[in-house]
Amino acid sequence: MSNPDALGGVLAPILTPYDAELVPDSERFVQLAGHLMEQGLGLAPFGTTSEGNSLSVPEKAELLDALGAAGLEMGRMMPGTGCCALSDSVALTRYAVEAGCGGVLMLPPFYYKNPSEDGLFAAFSEVIQRVGDPRLKVYLYHFPQQSQVPITHALIERLLAAYPGIVAGIKDSSGDFANMESMCRAYPGFKVFAGTERLILPVMRAGGAGCISANANIHGPAMLDLWRRWREPEAEALQKDMDNFRAIMEGMPLIAALKALTARRTGDYGWRRTRPPLTALPPEAEIELVERLGKANIVL
Protein backbone atom coordinates (compact mmCIF):
# COMPACT_ATOMS: atom_id res chain seq x y z
CA MET A 1 0.00 0.00 0.00
CA SER A 2 3.02 2.25 -0.33
CA ASN A 3 1.58 3.82 -3.48
CA PRO A 4 -2.12 4.66 -3.27
CA ASP A 5 -2.35 4.86 -7.06
CA ALA A 6 -0.63 1.55 -7.61
CA LEU A 7 -3.94 0.00 -8.61
CA GLY A 8 -4.82 2.24 -11.51
CA GLY A 9 -4.23 1.32 -15.13
CA VAL A 10 -4.54 -2.10 -16.65
CA LEU A 11 -4.66 -5.24 -14.55
CA ALA A 12 -4.39 -8.78 -15.85
CA PRO A 13 -6.66 -11.43 -14.32
CA ILE A 14 -3.70 -13.75 -14.53
CA LEU A 15 -4.24 -17.29 -15.80
CA THR A 16 -3.73 -20.15 -13.35
CA PRO A 17 -1.43 -22.95 -14.57
CA TYR A 18 -1.75 -26.56 -13.38
CA ASP A 19 0.63 -29.46 -13.25
CA ALA A 20 -0.29 -32.83 -14.77
CA GLU A 21 -2.37 -33.64 -11.65
CA LEU A 22 -4.32 -30.36 -12.06
CA VAL A 23 -2.65 -28.92 -8.96
CA PRO A 24 -1.91 -25.17 -9.28
CA ASP A 25 1.67 -24.74 -10.40
CA SER A 26 3.38 -21.89 -8.52
CA GLU A 27 6.46 -21.91 -10.69
CA ARG A 28 4.66 -21.28 -13.98
CA PHE A 29 2.36 -18.85 -12.14
CA VAL A 30 5.25 -16.70 -10.91
CA GLN A 31 6.84 -16.77 -14.37
CA LEU A 32 3.68 -15.37 -15.97
CA ALA A 33 3.19 -12.87 -13.14
CA GLY A 34 6.72 -11.55 -13.63
CA HIS A 35 6.24 -11.33 -17.40
CA LEU A 36 2.98 -9.37 -17.08
CA MET A 37 4.28 -7.02 -14.40
CA GLU A 38 7.40 -6.29 -16.44
CA GLN A 39 5.03 -5.12 -19.15
CA GLY A 40 3.65 -2.60 -16.64
CA LEU A 41 0.46 -4.40 -15.74
CA GLY A 42 -1.04 -4.86 -12.31
CA LEU A 43 -2.42 -8.29 -11.46
CA ALA A 44 -5.88 -9.48 -10.52
CA PRO A 45 -5.25 -13.12 -9.57
CA PHE A 46 -8.21 -15.45 -8.90
CA GLY A 47 -10.64 -13.60 -11.13
CA THR A 48 -13.00 -15.34 -13.53
CA THR A 49 -10.24 -15.72 -16.14
CA SER A 50 -7.94 -17.13 -13.45
CA GLU A 51 -10.46 -19.90 -12.72
CA GLY A 52 -10.42 -18.40 -9.23
CA ASN A 53 -13.57 -20.18 -8.14
CA SER A 54 -12.10 -23.49 -9.24
CA LEU A 55 -9.38 -23.11 -6.59
CA SER A 56 -9.67 -23.78 -2.86
CA VAL A 57 -8.75 -21.16 -0.28
CA PRO A 58 -5.49 -22.93 0.69
CA GLU A 59 -4.53 -23.18 -2.99
CA LYS A 60 -5.09 -19.46 -3.45
CA ALA A 61 -3.12 -18.64 -0.29
CA GLU A 62 -0.22 -20.72 -1.57
CA LEU A 63 -0.21 -18.92 -4.93
CA LEU A 64 -0.21 -15.54 -3.15
CA ASP A 65 2.72 -16.74 -1.06
CA ALA A 66 4.58 -17.62 -4.24
CA LEU A 67 4.07 -14.11 -5.66
CA GLY A 68 5.37 -12.60 -2.44
CA ALA A 69 8.33 -14.96 -2.27
CA ALA A 70 9.26 -13.98 -5.83
CA GLY A 71 9.60 -10.38 -4.68
CA LEU A 72 6.83 -9.06 -6.92
CA GLU A 73 5.20 -5.76 -5.90
CA MET A 74 2.17 -6.86 -3.85
CA GLY A 75 0.70 -3.34 -3.83
CA ARG A 76 -0.13 -3.85 -7.50
CA MET A 77 -2.15 -7.00 -6.84
CA MET A 78 -5.94 -7.17 -6.54
CA PRO A 79 -6.74 -10.84 -5.89
CA GLY A 80 -10.29 -12.14 -6.04
CA THR A 81 -11.37 -13.03 -2.51
CA GLY A 82 -15.18 -13.17 -2.66
CA CYS A 83 -16.39 -16.75 -2.11
CA CYS A 84 -19.81 -18.30 -1.48
CA ALA A 85 -18.97 -18.99 2.17
CA LEU A 86 -18.50 -16.03 4.51
CA SER A 87 -15.75 -17.87 6.37
CA ASP A 88 -13.81 -18.44 3.13
CA SER A 89 -14.16 -14.81 2.05
CA VAL A 90 -12.96 -13.57 5.43
CA ALA A 91 -9.99 -15.94 5.55
CA LEU A 92 -8.83 -15.16 2.02
CA THR A 93 -9.38 -11.40 2.28
CA ARG A 94 -7.40 -11.28 5.53
CA TYR A 95 -4.64 -13.30 3.91
CA ALA A 96 -4.49 -10.91 0.97
CA VAL A 97 -4.34 -7.82 3.19
CA GLU A 98 -1.60 -9.35 5.32
CA ALA A 99 0.31 -10.23 2.16
CA GLY A 100 0.29 -6.51 1.30
CA CYS A 101 -2.09 -6.67 -1.65
CA GLY A 102 -3.15 -3.22 -2.85
CA GLY A 103 -6.79 -4.29 -2.91
CA VAL A 104 -9.12 -7.24 -3.25
CA LEU A 105 -11.73 -7.91 -5.93
CA MET A 106 -14.85 -9.17 -4.22
CA LEU A 107 -17.61 -11.19 -5.86
CA PRO A 108 -20.84 -11.33 -3.90
CA PRO A 109 -21.75 -14.80 -2.60
CA PHE A 110 -23.15 -16.26 -5.82
CA TYR A 111 -25.01 -19.48 -5.03
CA TYR A 112 -28.29 -18.00 -3.80
CA LYS A 113 -30.05 -16.09 -6.55
CA ASN A 114 -32.07 -12.91 -6.00
CA PRO A 115 -30.60 -12.13 -2.57
CA SER A 116 -32.05 -9.07 -0.88
CA GLU A 117 -30.11 -5.83 -0.79
CA ASP A 118 -29.89 -6.18 3.00
CA GLY A 119 -28.44 -9.66 2.57
CA LEU A 120 -25.82 -8.50 0.09
CA PHE A 121 -24.93 -5.49 2.21
CA ALA A 122 -24.47 -7.85 5.16
CA ALA A 123 -22.31 -10.17 3.05
CA PHE A 124 -19.78 -7.43 2.22
CA SER A 125 -20.15 -5.75 5.58
CA GLU A 126 -19.37 -8.90 7.58
CA VAL A 127 -16.19 -9.49 5.59
CA ILE A 128 -15.02 -5.90 6.00
CA GLN A 129 -15.74 -5.85 9.72
CA ARG A 130 -14.25 -9.25 10.46
CA VAL A 131 -11.05 -8.46 8.56
CA GLY A 132 -11.08 -5.16 10.43
CA ASP A 133 -7.93 -3.80 8.86
CA PRO A 134 -7.60 -0.17 7.72
CA ARG A 135 -5.31 -1.33 4.91
CA LEU A 136 -8.19 -3.18 3.27
CA LYS A 137 -9.36 -1.77 -0.09
CA VAL A 138 -12.40 -3.52 -1.51
CA TYR A 139 -13.17 -3.47 -5.22
CA LEU A 140 -16.65 -4.83 -5.88
CA TYR A 141 -16.95 -7.33 -8.71
CA HIS A 142 -20.04 -6.77 -10.84
CA PHE A 143 -20.43 -9.60 -13.34
CA PRO A 144 -24.13 -10.37 -13.51
CA GLN A 145 -23.86 -12.69 -16.54
CA GLN A 146 -21.56 -15.02 -14.61
CA SER A 147 -22.37 -14.52 -10.93
CA GLN A 148 -26.10 -13.90 -11.57
CA VAL A 149 -25.92 -11.53 -8.58
CA PRO A 150 -25.65 -7.89 -9.70
CA ILE A 151 -24.13 -5.09 -7.60
CA THR A 152 -26.73 -2.33 -7.70
CA HIS A 153 -26.13 1.39 -7.22
CA ALA A 154 -28.24 1.33 -4.09
CA LEU A 155 -25.89 -1.30 -2.63
CA ILE A 156 -22.78 0.66 -3.64
CA GLU A 157 -24.16 3.78 -1.97
CA ARG A 158 -24.83 1.95 1.30
CA LEU A 159 -21.36 0.42 1.27
CA LEU A 160 -19.65 3.73 0.48
CA ALA A 161 -21.55 5.43 3.29
CA ALA A 162 -20.71 2.68 5.78
CA TYR A 163 -17.10 2.04 4.76
CA PRO A 164 -15.57 5.16 3.20
CA GLY A 165 -11.93 4.66 2.32
CA ILE A 166 -12.38 0.87 2.40
CA VAL A 167 -14.85 0.40 -0.44
CA ALA A 168 -12.55 1.69 -3.13
CA GLY A 169 -14.00 0.82 -6.52
CA ILE A 170 -15.57 -1.71 -8.83
CA LYS A 171 -14.77 -3.96 -11.73
CA ASP A 172 -17.77 -3.83 -14.05
CA SER A 173 -17.81 -6.86 -16.33
CA SER A 174 -21.40 -6.33 -17.44
CA GLY A 175 -20.29 -4.70 -20.69
CA ASP A 176 -22.88 -1.98 -19.99
CA PHE A 177 -21.06 1.30 -20.52
CA ALA A 178 -24.00 3.40 -19.31
CA ASN A 179 -23.64 1.71 -15.92
CA MET A 180 -19.91 2.49 -15.75
CA GLU A 181 -20.45 6.09 -16.82
CA SER A 182 -23.12 6.71 -14.24
CA MET A 183 -20.97 5.23 -11.45
CA CYS A 184 -18.04 7.45 -12.48
CA ARG A 185 -20.36 10.45 -12.32
CA ALA A 186 -22.15 9.55 -9.12
CA TYR A 187 -19.29 8.38 -6.89
CA PRO A 188 -16.23 10.66 -6.99
CA GLY A 189 -13.05 8.87 -6.02
CA PHE A 190 -14.67 5.47 -6.58
CA LYS A 191 -12.44 3.68 -9.08
CA VAL A 192 -14.36 2.20 -11.97
CA PHE A 193 -12.55 -0.48 -13.98
CA ALA A 194 -14.05 -1.64 -17.26
CA GLY A 195 -14.11 -5.41 -17.52
CA THR A 196 -13.37 -5.23 -21.22
CA GLU A 197 -10.72 -3.52 -23.35
CA ARG A 198 -13.53 -2.55 -25.74
CA LEU A 199 -14.33 0.23 -23.26
CA ILE A 200 -10.89 1.53 -22.24
CA LEU A 201 -11.26 4.83 -24.05
CA PRO A 202 -14.92 5.45 -23.15
CA VAL A 203 -14.39 4.60 -19.48
CA MET A 204 -11.30 6.80 -19.21
CA ARG A 205 -13.18 9.69 -20.82
CA ALA A 206 -15.96 9.15 -18.30
CA GLY A 207 -13.48 9.39 -15.41
CA GLY A 208 -12.79 5.71 -14.84
CA ALA A 209 -9.62 4.18 -13.41
CA GLY A 210 -8.72 1.62 -16.03
CA CYS A 211 -9.40 -1.86 -17.23
CA ILE A 212 -9.20 -5.40 -15.88
CA SER A 213 -9.70 -7.79 -18.74
CA ALA A 214 -8.91 -11.39 -19.64
CA ASN A 215 -7.04 -10.45 -22.79
CA ALA A 216 -4.41 -8.56 -20.77
CA ASN A 217 -2.86 -12.01 -20.35
CA ILE A 218 -1.75 -11.87 -23.98
CA HIS A 219 -2.26 -8.31 -25.22
CA GLY A 220 -1.40 -6.18 -22.18
CA PRO A 221 1.13 -3.80 -23.76
CA ALA A 222 -1.39 -2.56 -26.34
CA MET A 223 -4.04 -2.12 -23.67
CA LEU A 224 -1.63 -0.22 -21.47
CA ASP A 225 -0.57 1.96 -24.38
CA LEU A 226 -4.17 2.94 -25.05
CA TRP A 227 -4.77 3.55 -21.34
CA ARG A 228 -1.69 5.81 -21.10
CA ARG A 229 -2.52 7.78 -24.23
CA TRP A 230 -6.28 8.11 -23.91
CA ARG A 231 -6.11 11.91 -24.03
CA GLU A 232 -4.02 11.95 -27.22
CA PRO A 233 -5.39 12.23 -30.77
CA GLU A 234 -4.23 8.67 -31.55
CA ALA A 235 -6.49 7.22 -28.88
CA GLU A 236 -9.46 6.65 -31.23
CA ALA A 237 -7.29 4.68 -33.62
CA LEU A 238 -5.77 2.65 -30.78
CA GLN A 239 -9.25 1.82 -29.48
CA LYS A 240 -10.26 0.74 -32.98
CA ASP A 241 -7.24 -1.59 -33.16
CA MET A 242 -8.28 -2.93 -29.77
CA ASP A 243 -11.80 -3.58 -31.02
CA ASN A 244 -10.41 -5.45 -34.00
CA PHE A 245 -8.26 -7.56 -31.71
CA ARG A 246 -11.24 -8.31 -29.52
CA ALA A 247 -13.34 -9.31 -32.51
CA ILE A 248 -10.72 -11.93 -33.34
CA MET A 249 -11.07 -13.50 -29.87
CA GLU A 250 -14.88 -13.37 -29.98
CA GLY A 251 -16.66 -16.70 -30.04
CA MET A 252 -13.60 -18.55 -28.69
CA PRO A 253 -13.82 -20.25 -25.28
CA LEU A 254 -11.81 -17.39 -23.84
CA ILE A 255 -9.91 -18.92 -20.93
CA ALA A 256 -8.91 -22.01 -22.91
CA ALA A 257 -7.87 -19.79 -25.84
CA LEU A 258 -5.70 -17.58 -23.63
CA LYS A 259 -4.06 -20.67 -22.15
CA ALA A 260 -3.38 -22.10 -25.61
CA LEU A 261 -1.77 -18.83 -26.74
CA THR A 262 0.31 -18.69 -23.55
CA ALA A 263 1.43 -22.26 -24.24
CA ARG A 264 2.53 -21.21 -27.75
CA ARG A 265 4.32 -18.10 -26.54
CA THR A 266 6.26 -19.94 -23.86
CA GLY A 267 6.65 -23.25 -25.69
CA ASP A 268 5.31 -24.86 -22.52
CA TYR A 269 2.30 -26.93 -23.42
CA GLY A 270 1.36 -27.58 -19.80
CA TRP A 271 -0.25 -24.14 -19.97
CA ARG A 272 -3.10 -25.65 -21.95
CA ARG A 273 -4.59 -27.42 -18.91
CA THR A 274 -7.80 -26.19 -17.29
CA ARG A 275 -9.72 -27.47 -14.32
CA PRO A 276 -13.19 -28.82 -14.98
CA PRO A 277 -15.80 -27.70 -15.84
CA LEU A 278 -13.57 -25.85 -18.33
CA THR A 279 -11.86 -27.85 -21.04
CA ALA A 280 -8.68 -27.20 -23.01
CA LEU A 281 -8.97 -25.54 -26.42
CA PRO A 282 -9.54 -28.12 -29.17
CA PRO A 283 -6.62 -28.19 -31.67
CA GLU A 284 -8.83 -27.09 -34.58
CA ALA A 285 -9.95 -23.99 -32.67
CA GLU A 286 -6.33 -23.20 -31.83
CA ILE A 287 -5.36 -23.41 -35.50
CA GLU A 288 -8.22 -21.12 -36.45
CA LEU A 289 -7.32 -18.62 -33.73
CA VAL A 290 -3.67 -18.49 -34.78
CA GLU A 291 -4.72 -17.99 -38.40
CA ARG A 292 -7.07 -15.17 -37.47
CA LEU A 293 -4.34 -13.41 -35.47
CA GLY A 294 -1.86 -13.91 -38.31
CA LYS A 295 -4.20 -12.43 -40.92
CA ALA A 296 -4.68 -9.39 -38.69
CA ASN A 297 -0.89 -9.10 -38.25
CA ILE A 298 -1.24 -9.28 -34.49
CA VAL A 299 1.91 -10.54 -32.81
CA LEU A 300 1.49 -11.52 -29.17
Add this chain to the structure above:
Amino acid sequence: MSNPDALGGVLAPILTPYDAELVPDSERFVQLAGHLMEQGLGLAPFGTTSEGNSLSVPEKAELLDALGAAGLEMGRMMPGTGCCALSDSVALTRYAVEAGCGGVLMLPPFYYKNPSEDGLFAAFSEVIQRVGDPRLKVYLYHFPQQSQVPITHALIERLLAAYPGIVAGIKDSSGDFANMESMCRAYPGFKVFAGTERLILPVMRAGGAGCISANANIHGPAMLDLWRRWREPEAEALQKDMDNFRAIMEGMPLIAALKALTARRTGDYGWRRTRPPLTALPPEAEIELVERLGKANIVL
Protein backbone atom coordinates in the same frame (compact mmCIF):
# COMPACT_ATOMS: atom_id res chain seq x y z
CA MET B 1 -23.21 -48.69 4.05
CA SER B 2 -24.41 -51.65 6.12
CA ASN B 3 -27.88 -51.25 4.66
CA PRO B 4 -27.92 -50.62 0.93
CA ASP B 5 -31.46 -49.26 1.12
CA ALA B 6 -30.68 -46.91 3.99
CA LEU B 7 -30.95 -43.96 1.65
CA GLY B 8 -34.48 -44.46 0.40
CA GLY B 9 -37.46 -42.61 1.76
CA VAL B 10 -37.55 -39.02 2.92
CA LEU B 11 -34.38 -37.08 3.66
CA ALA B 12 -34.21 -33.70 5.37
CA PRO B 13 -31.73 -31.15 4.05
CA ILE B 14 -31.07 -30.25 7.65
CA LEU B 15 -30.86 -26.58 8.60
CA THR B 16 -27.51 -25.24 9.79
CA PRO B 17 -27.61 -23.32 13.09
CA TYR B 18 -25.11 -20.57 13.95
CA ASP B 19 -23.90 -19.07 17.18
CA ALA B 20 -23.98 -15.32 17.76
CA GLU B 21 -20.76 -14.97 15.74
CA LEU B 22 -22.35 -16.84 12.81
CA VAL B 23 -20.09 -19.83 13.40
CA PRO B 24 -21.85 -23.16 12.75
CA ASP B 25 -23.13 -24.52 16.04
CA SER B 26 -22.52 -28.27 16.32
CA GLU B 27 -24.58 -28.66 19.46
CA ARG B 28 -27.83 -27.32 18.01
CA PHE B 29 -27.03 -29.15 14.76
CA VAL B 30 -26.77 -32.51 16.47
CA GLN B 31 -29.97 -31.83 18.41
CA LEU B 32 -31.93 -31.19 15.23
CA ALA B 33 -30.27 -34.15 13.49
CA GLY B 34 -31.31 -36.47 16.32
CA HIS B 35 -34.86 -35.09 16.30
CA LEU B 36 -35.25 -35.61 12.55
CA MET B 37 -33.72 -39.09 12.54
CA GLU B 38 -35.94 -40.17 15.41
CA GLN B 39 -38.85 -39.26 13.16
CA GLY B 40 -37.50 -41.77 10.65
CA LEU B 41 -35.91 -39.34 8.25
CA GLY B 42 -32.53 -39.61 6.57
CA LEU B 43 -30.40 -36.49 6.42
CA ALA B 44 -29.00 -34.48 3.53
CA PRO B 45 -26.72 -31.98 5.32
CA PHE B 46 -25.14 -29.11 3.35
CA GLY B 47 -27.86 -28.92 0.74
CA THR B 48 -29.36 -25.66 -0.49
CA THR B 49 -31.67 -25.45 2.54
CA SER B 50 -28.70 -26.12 4.82
CA GLU B 51 -26.89 -23.07 3.40
CA GLY B 52 -24.27 -25.64 2.43
CA ASN B 53 -22.51 -23.31 0.03
CA SER B 54 -22.27 -20.66 2.74
CA LEU B 55 -20.02 -23.01 4.76
CA SER B 56 -16.32 -23.69 4.24
CA VAL B 57 -14.97 -27.21 3.78
CA PRO B 58 -13.45 -27.32 7.30
CA GLU B 59 -16.78 -26.14 8.77
CA LYS B 60 -18.63 -28.91 6.96
CA ALA B 61 -16.07 -31.51 8.05
CA GLU B 62 -16.51 -30.41 11.65
CA LEU B 63 -20.29 -30.72 11.45
CA LEU B 64 -19.96 -34.22 9.98
CA ASP B 65 -17.62 -35.11 12.84
CA ALA B 66 -20.25 -33.92 15.30
CA LEU B 67 -22.90 -36.17 13.73
CA GLY B 68 -20.56 -39.12 13.96
CA ALA B 69 -19.54 -38.34 17.53
CA ALA B 70 -23.22 -38.24 18.51
CA GLY B 71 -23.56 -41.84 17.35
CA LEU B 72 -26.08 -41.08 14.62
CA GLU B 73 -26.40 -43.61 11.78
CA MET B 74 -24.04 -42.24 9.12
CA GLY B 75 -25.34 -44.65 6.48
CA ARG B 76 -28.52 -42.58 6.40
CA MET B 77 -26.64 -39.36 5.57
CA MET B 78 -26.21 -37.86 2.11
CA PRO B 79 -24.19 -34.68 2.63
CA GLY B 80 -23.76 -32.15 -0.16
CA THR B 81 -20.14 -32.26 -1.31
CA GLY B 82 -20.14 -30.62 -4.74
CA CYS B 83 -18.23 -27.31 -4.64
CA CYS B 84 -16.95 -24.91 -7.31
CA ALA B 85 -13.35 -25.98 -6.74
CA LEU B 86 -12.34 -29.51 -7.71
CA SER B 87 -9.97 -29.69 -4.75
CA ASP B 88 -12.78 -28.79 -2.32
CA SER B 89 -15.18 -31.34 -3.83
CA VAL B 90 -12.56 -34.08 -3.62
CA ALA B 91 -11.60 -33.27 -0.03
CA LEU B 92 -15.17 -33.09 1.21
CA THR B 93 -16.37 -36.16 -0.70
CA ARG B 94 -13.47 -38.21 0.64
CA TYR B 95 -14.24 -36.98 4.14
CA ALA B 96 -17.89 -37.99 3.81
CA VAL B 97 -17.05 -41.46 2.53
CA GLU B 98 -14.55 -42.01 5.32
CA ALA B 99 -17.15 -40.87 7.84
CA GLY B 100 -19.38 -43.69 6.58
CA CYS B 101 -21.99 -41.55 4.83
CA GLY B 102 -24.42 -43.62 2.76
CA GLY B 103 -23.99 -41.28 -0.19
CA VAL B 104 -23.10 -37.77 -1.23
CA LEU B 105 -25.26 -35.22 -3.03
CA MET B 106 -23.15 -33.56 -5.68
CA LEU B 107 -23.81 -30.20 -7.27
CA PRO B 108 -21.88 -29.53 -10.46
CA PRO B 109 -19.31 -26.70 -10.21
CA PHE B 110 -21.67 -23.76 -10.54
CA TYR B 111 -19.67 -20.60 -11.17
CA TYR B 112 -19.03 -21.05 -14.90
CA LYS B 113 -22.27 -20.98 -16.85
CA ASN B 114 -22.97 -23.10 -19.94
CA PRO B 115 -20.15 -25.56 -19.33
CA SER B 116 -19.75 -28.21 -22.02
CA GLU B 117 -20.96 -31.74 -21.41
CA ASP B 118 -17.34 -32.91 -21.59
CA GLY B 119 -16.42 -30.38 -18.92
CA LEU B 120 -19.19 -31.48 -16.59
CA PHE B 121 -18.42 -35.13 -17.16
CA ALA B 122 -14.80 -34.39 -16.27
CA ALA B 123 -15.89 -32.48 -13.16
CA PHE B 124 -17.77 -35.48 -11.71
CA SER B 125 -15.32 -37.98 -13.11
CA GLU B 126 -12.27 -36.34 -11.51
CA VAL B 127 -13.94 -36.34 -8.09
CA ILE B 128 -14.98 -39.99 -8.39
CA GLN B 129 -11.54 -41.11 -9.58
CA ARG B 130 -9.58 -39.07 -7.06
CA VAL B 131 -11.71 -40.28 -4.15
CA GLY B 132 -11.27 -43.75 -5.65
CA ASP B 133 -13.29 -45.56 -3.00
CA PRO B 134 -15.75 -48.34 -3.88
CA ARG B 135 -17.94 -47.22 -0.96
CA LEU B 136 -18.69 -43.93 -2.73
CA LYS B 137 -22.30 -43.47 -3.87
CA VAL B 138 -22.87 -40.28 -5.84
CA TYR B 139 -26.29 -38.69 -6.07
CA LEU B 140 -26.31 -35.95 -8.69
CA TYR B 141 -27.96 -32.69 -7.68
CA HIS B 142 -30.08 -31.19 -10.45
CA PHE B 143 -31.28 -27.73 -9.46
CA PRO B 144 -31.05 -25.57 -12.57
CA GLN B 145 -32.95 -22.62 -11.06
CA GLN B 146 -30.32 -22.21 -8.35
CA SER B 147 -27.11 -23.68 -9.77
CA GLN B 148 -27.85 -22.54 -13.34
CA VAL B 149 -26.03 -25.70 -14.44
CA PRO B 150 -28.47 -28.47 -15.37
CA ILE B 151 -27.66 -32.20 -15.27
CA THR B 152 -28.76 -33.50 -18.65
CA HIS B 153 -29.78 -37.06 -19.51
CA ALA B 154 -26.81 -37.34 -21.86
CA LEU B 155 -24.50 -36.55 -18.93
CA ILE B 156 -26.25 -39.05 -16.65
CA GLU B 157 -25.89 -41.75 -19.28
CA ARG B 158 -22.16 -41.13 -19.67
CA LEU B 159 -21.66 -41.17 -15.89
CA LEU B 160 -23.70 -44.35 -15.43
CA ALA B 161 -21.73 -46.07 -18.17
CA ALA B 162 -18.38 -44.98 -16.72
CA TYR B 163 -19.15 -45.48 -13.02
CA PRO B 164 -21.82 -48.15 -12.57
CA GLY B 165 -22.51 -48.79 -8.89
CA ILE B 166 -20.95 -45.44 -7.94
CA VAL B 167 -23.36 -43.05 -9.65
CA ALA B 168 -26.40 -44.07 -7.65
CA GLY B 169 -29.15 -41.53 -8.22
CA ILE B 170 -30.27 -37.94 -8.44
CA LYS B 171 -32.10 -35.28 -6.50
CA ASP B 172 -34.23 -33.40 -9.00
CA SER B 173 -35.16 -29.97 -7.64
CA SER B 174 -36.30 -28.62 -11.00
CA GLY B 175 -39.95 -29.25 -10.15
CA ASP B 176 -40.31 -30.82 -13.59
CA PHE B 177 -42.10 -34.12 -13.05
CA ALA B 178 -41.73 -35.19 -16.68
CA ASN B 179 -37.97 -35.13 -16.18
CA MET B 180 -38.19 -37.30 -13.05
CA GLU B 181 -40.56 -39.75 -14.71
CA SER B 182 -38.37 -40.18 -17.75
CA MET B 183 -35.27 -40.78 -15.58
CA CYS B 184 -37.14 -43.43 -13.56
CA ARG B 185 -38.11 -45.14 -16.80
CA ALA B 186 -34.76 -44.83 -18.55
CA TYR B 187 -32.31 -45.77 -15.79
CA PRO B 188 -33.35 -48.84 -13.81
CA GLY B 189 -31.83 -48.91 -10.33
CA PHE B 190 -30.97 -45.19 -10.52
CA LYS B 191 -32.65 -43.63 -7.47
CA VAL B 192 -34.70 -40.57 -8.32
CA PHE B 193 -35.56 -38.28 -5.41
CA ALA B 194 -38.11 -35.52 -5.94
CA GLY B 195 -36.87 -32.21 -4.58
CA THR B 196 -40.39 -31.28 -3.48
CA GLU B 197 -43.07 -32.99 -1.38
CA ARG B 198 -45.58 -31.89 -4.00
CA LEU B 199 -44.34 -34.81 -6.09
CA ILE B 200 -43.97 -37.61 -3.52
CA LEU B 201 -46.92 -39.62 -4.81
CA PRO B 202 -46.25 -39.05 -8.53
CA VAL B 203 -42.56 -39.87 -8.23
CA MET B 204 -43.23 -43.04 -6.20
CA ARG B 205 -45.77 -44.17 -8.77
CA ALA B 206 -43.18 -43.55 -11.49
CA GLY B 207 -40.67 -45.78 -9.69
CA GLY B 208 -38.76 -43.13 -7.76
CA ALA B 209 -36.89 -43.57 -4.48
CA GLY B 210 -38.35 -40.79 -2.37
CA CYS B 211 -38.07 -37.14 -1.57
CA ILE B 212 -35.46 -34.70 -0.29
CA SER B 213 -37.17 -31.44 0.50
CA ALA B 214 -36.60 -28.36 2.67
CA ASN B 215 -39.92 -28.74 4.47
CA ALA B 216 -38.83 -32.09 5.93
CA ASN B 217 -37.14 -29.93 8.56
CA ILE B 218 -40.56 -29.17 10.02
CA HIS B 219 -43.08 -31.52 8.41
CA GLY B 220 -41.11 -34.75 8.03
CA PRO B 221 -43.53 -37.18 9.69
CA ALA B 222 -46.35 -36.33 7.27
CA MET B 223 -44.00 -36.64 4.31
CA LEU B 224 -42.75 -39.98 5.56
CA ASP B 225 -46.32 -41.18 6.13
CA LEU B 226 -47.23 -40.40 2.53
CA TRP B 227 -44.03 -42.02 1.28
CA ARG B 228 -44.74 -45.22 3.25
CA ARG B 229 -48.38 -45.45 2.19
CA TRP B 230 -48.14 -44.39 -1.44
CA ARG B 231 -49.72 -47.64 -2.65
CA GLU B 232 -52.72 -47.31 -0.31
CA PRO B 233 -56.08 -45.73 -1.20
CA GLU B 234 -55.45 -42.86 1.26
CA ALA B 235 -52.39 -41.73 -0.65
CA GLU B 236 -54.28 -39.28 -2.87
CA ALA B 237 -55.76 -37.57 0.17
CA LEU B 238 -52.39 -37.46 1.92
CA GLN B 239 -50.80 -35.91 -1.15
CA LYS B 240 -53.59 -33.32 -1.22
CA ASP B 241 -52.90 -32.44 2.43
CA MET B 242 -49.26 -32.11 1.51
CA ASP B 243 -50.08 -29.75 -1.34
CA ASN B 244 -52.14 -27.62 1.04
CA PHE B 245 -49.25 -27.47 3.49
CA ARG B 246 -46.89 -26.50 0.72
CA ALA B 247 -49.21 -23.75 -0.47
CA ILE B 248 -48.99 -22.23 3.02
CA MET B 249 -45.21 -22.03 2.82
CA GLU B 250 -45.29 -20.66 -0.73
CA GLY B 251 -44.00 -17.10 -1.15
CA MET B 252 -42.09 -17.19 2.17
CA PRO B 253 -38.29 -16.91 2.11
CA LEU B 254 -38.10 -20.62 2.74
CA ILE B 255 -34.86 -21.14 4.65
CA ALA B 256 -35.52 -18.19 6.98
CA ALA B 257 -39.09 -19.40 7.52
CA LEU B 258 -37.95 -22.91 8.41
CA LYS B 259 -35.41 -21.47 10.84
CA ALA B 260 -38.07 -19.27 12.47
CA LEU B 261 -40.40 -22.25 12.91
CA THR B 262 -37.56 -24.33 14.34
CA ALA B 263 -36.83 -21.49 16.77
CA ARG B 264 -40.50 -21.54 17.87
CA ARG B 265 -40.63 -25.32 18.21
CA THR B 266 -37.48 -25.47 20.33
CA GLY B 267 -37.91 -22.16 22.14
CA ASP B 268 -34.33 -21.42 21.07
CA TYR B 269 -34.31 -18.17 19.16
CA GLY B 270 -30.70 -18.55 18.07
CA TRP B 271 -32.14 -20.79 15.36
CA ARG B 272 -33.32 -17.69 13.51
CA ARG B 273 -29.82 -16.73 12.39
CA THR B 274 -28.72 -17.11 8.77
CA ARG B 275 -25.44 -16.38 7.06
CA PRO B 276 -25.47 -13.62 4.46
CA PRO B 277 -26.66 -13.28 1.76
CA LEU B 278 -29.71 -14.81 3.48
CA THR B 279 -31.46 -12.79 6.14
CA ALA B 280 -33.60 -13.83 9.10
CA LEU B 281 -37.39 -13.90 8.68
CA PRO B 282 -38.91 -10.49 9.44
CA PRO B 283 -41.25 -10.64 12.48
CA GLU B 284 -44.32 -9.67 10.43
CA ALA B 285 -43.72 -12.54 8.02
CA GLU B 286 -43.33 -14.93 10.95
CA ILE B 287 -46.66 -13.81 12.42
CA GLU B 288 -48.36 -14.30 9.07
CA LEU B 289 -46.83 -17.74 8.63
CA VAL B 290 -47.92 -18.89 12.07
CA GLU B 291 -51.44 -17.60 11.42
CA ARG B 292 -51.63 -19.42 8.10
CA LEU B 293 -50.50 -22.68 9.71
CA GLY B 294 -52.99 -22.19 12.56
CA LYS B 295 -55.93 -21.59 10.22
CA ALA B 296 -55.06 -24.78 8.36
CA ASN B 297 -54.83 -26.69 11.68
CA ILE B 298 -51.29 -27.74 10.92
CA VAL B 299 -49.33 -28.55 14.06
CA LEU B 300 -45.59 -28.84 13.55
